[in-house]
Amino acid sequence: MSEIALKDIIKPENLVYQKTKLMTDKPLSYCPGCGHGTTHRLVMEIIEELGKEHETVGVAPVGCSVLAYEFMNVDMQEAAHGRAPALATAIKRLWPGNIVFTYQGDGDLAAIGTAETIHACNRGEKIVIIFINNGIYGMTGGQMAPTTIEGMKTSTSPYGRDVSIMGYPLKITELVAQLPGTYYVTRQSVQTPSAVRKAKRAIKKAFQNQLNNAPGLSFVEVVSNCNSGWKMTPVDANHWMEENMFPFYPIGDIKVDGQLVK
Amino acid sequence: MGELKLMKGNEALAEAIIRAGTDGYFGYPITPQSEVLEYLMAAKPWETTGMVVLQAESEVASINMLYGGGGTGKKVVTSSSSPGISLMQEGLSYIAGAEIPILIVNVVRGGPGLGDIQPAQSDYFQSTKGGGHGDYRLIVLAPSSVQEMADFVPVAYDLAFKYRNPAMILSDGAIGQMMEKVEFFEPIPRLSDEEVKKRYAWATNGKPKNGERRILTSLDLDPQKMEDHNHHIQEKYRRIEENEVRFEALQCDDAEYVLVAYGTSSRVSLKAIKLLREKGIKAGLLRPITLWPFPTKKIQELVKQGVKGFLSVEMSAGQMVEDVRLAVNGKVKVEHFGRLGGMIHSPEEVVEALEQKIIGG
Structure with missing residues (x-):
């Protein structure tokens, strides 16, 4: 039996999948099992598939994905906490032929940046917003987020979110869907291969809308786990997310081609 | 030089903004400088020079629009008055840290707090000593006439781009509201997208075909690198102190x-x-x-x-x-x-x- 060398395997004709060149080689700083890495990859794969590597400007947030620009191999700006949609507004208006997106977490987009989010959506800025919702402030060590669900324990709601004291979790995605300036609003997840494929179709549709100069903003929420913040294993975190987050944040399209679908 | 016009300081500023080849104005109304946005909206420069004019939802949004727009190498400006400028301090700190050239105009009114709408010069510390967090400076020009409200716009842009640093025109409610004669400089054409890309290799407007992608950030988690960056901007400030005193x-x-x-x-x-x-x-x-x-x-x-x-x-x-x-x-x-x-x-x-x-x- 002849020996098979590595060089006999690594051949172009055997290649079934490779990392997009629009992800840098820098090791991701995200916790194993977190949805950020997968979502980064999907966004960058789509930019590559659309052939827009040289016409894209991304805006990174403050939060766990503060270093998104280290991993996304396109021109990037790093915004102050919550302000990414304001940066993206000006970038797109001054370079209308470019593809412009923001990548933001729940604290960034739905707490400190609520005004920028609502008004960019309401003006119908022709940008894409990718919104990672894991119901917690991961970067600062697991504090309560605007999207933390009722009863959920965090370091600043250690006995669980008591809505009579701490207010209610904010369904900002349903909220922006009501605004006439949004054209496509959807909620996805990336915890299974099937979910990843659906999320990729949704994110691609969002960027395709911008490419087609669709009259409004495309908004993609990705519900993700935060296994370290939730203090669970990645597998347990995904189960917990499906059982507890999805009933409150149901997966699927909310607004398509400017029309509410649910 | 063209004909003499009788104009308010704020209007002369707005006209100069169009003439200086500005690509984008982003602002929010506040007394005593609301005439700037009103003049620009009435003038509709998007139909002539192609300049973008946008009323933002807040001063916080305006200054961050300047970060985004200035970060692509375009000439961008905002104007406001004292309370609004206070709201912009976070953005200015980030802009100074990321070394983005932008222009900001403060038509100062009395403070502290909501204060009043009369002219004051009580924002000197805020303007000249940094204003936001961290070690940084703005290049600050102080007009004393309606003529200088106009003339300082292209001067401030040149300084901002020369040093990749935010520049401020520090005016006051009297200069902004009073009418005087003004003679405008010849219009400066806006740069084409290609010229912007050629001139400003640092700008994030789409990765070059034969080059590396660009990043604009004020963040570096490595404190040694952050110290190096601070030394770099301090060295820039020394050059400005040496060469740009007027x-x-x-x-x-x-x-x-x-x-x-x-x-x-x-x-x-x-x-x-x-x-x-x-x-x-x-x-x-x-x-x-x-x-x-x-x-x-x-x-x-x-x-x-x-x-x-x-x-x-x-x-x-x-x-x-x-x-x-x-x-x-x-x-x-x-x-x-x-x-x-x-x-x-x-x-x-x-x-x-x-x-x-x-x-x-």
Whole structure:
């Protein structure tokens, strides 16, 4: 039996999948099992598939994905906490032929940046917003987020979110869907291969809308786990997310081609 | 040069913004500078030069639109007044850290807090010492006439792009609201997208076909790299201090006493030195045009020349006087005379202040 060398395997004709060149080689700083890495990859794969590597400007947030620009191999700006949609507004208006997106977490987009989010959506800025919702402030060590669900324990709601004291979790995605300036609003997840494929179709549709100069903003929420913040294993975190987050944040399209679908 | 026009300072500023080849104005209404956005919206420059004009949802959004737009290499500007400028301090700190050239105009009103809507100069510290968090500076130009409201726009843009640093025009409610004659500079065409890409290799407007992607950020988690970056921007500030000081010295050659004043205070002080000279007192006026970098060396020259005392005339409780004192370094007397909260001095009050605090003091 002849020996098979590595060089006999690594051949172009055997290649079934490779990392997009629009992800840098820098090791991701995200916790194993977190949805950020997968979502980064999907966004960058789509930019590559659309052939827009040289016409894209991304805006990174403050939060766990503060270093998104280290991993996304396109021109990037790093915004102050919550302000990414304001940066993206000006970038797109001054370079209308470019593809412009923001990548933001729940604290960034739905707490400190609520005004920028609502008004960019309401003006119908022709940008894409990718919104990672894991119901917690991961970067600062697991504090309560605007999207933390009722009863959920965090370091600043250690006995669980008591809505009579701490207010209610904010369904900002349903909220922006009501605004006439949004054209496509959807909620996805990336915890299974099937979910990843659906999320990729949704994110691609969002960027395709911008490419087609669709009259409004495309908004993609990705519900993700935060296994370290939730203090669970990645597998347990995904189960917990499906059982507890999805009933409150149901997966699927909310607004398509400017029309509410649910 | 074109024809003479009679205009408000804020309107002249707006017209100059269009003529200076601006790519985008992003602003939010606030008295006493709302005429800027009103003029731009009425002028519809998007139909002529292609300039973008957008009313933002807040001053916080405006300044961050400048981060985004300026970060692509385009010429962008906002204007506001004191409370609105306070809201922009976070953004300015990020812009200075990421080294993005932008222009910001402050038509100052009385404070603190909501204060009033009358002219003041009480934002000097905020403008010249940083304003937001971290070690940084703005290049600050202080117009004292409607003409300078127009003329300083292209000057400020040139400085901002030359040094990749935010520049500020620090005006006040009097200069913004008063009408004077103004003669506009010839229009400067906007740069094409290709020219922007060619000139500003640092700008994030789409990764070059044969080059690396660009990143604009003020973040570096490695403290050694952050110190290196701080040294880099401090070195830039030293070059600005060395090369970009601008001032006007009036009747200083034989002066025994010098009033130091900018903007509206300098106009009052100009009348005051006339009154003082009529009384036989050899008084001069030093008008800093750049508030940062400050004309420290000129003040030191005046001390060597034999000036016996300086009076810093400000519509504030005494802010610029600290920079005059640092320059004089105890060699001769330095005092402050100010009106506060939106009040303006009369020339006679300035004369009396010099006589009491410096000459007789």
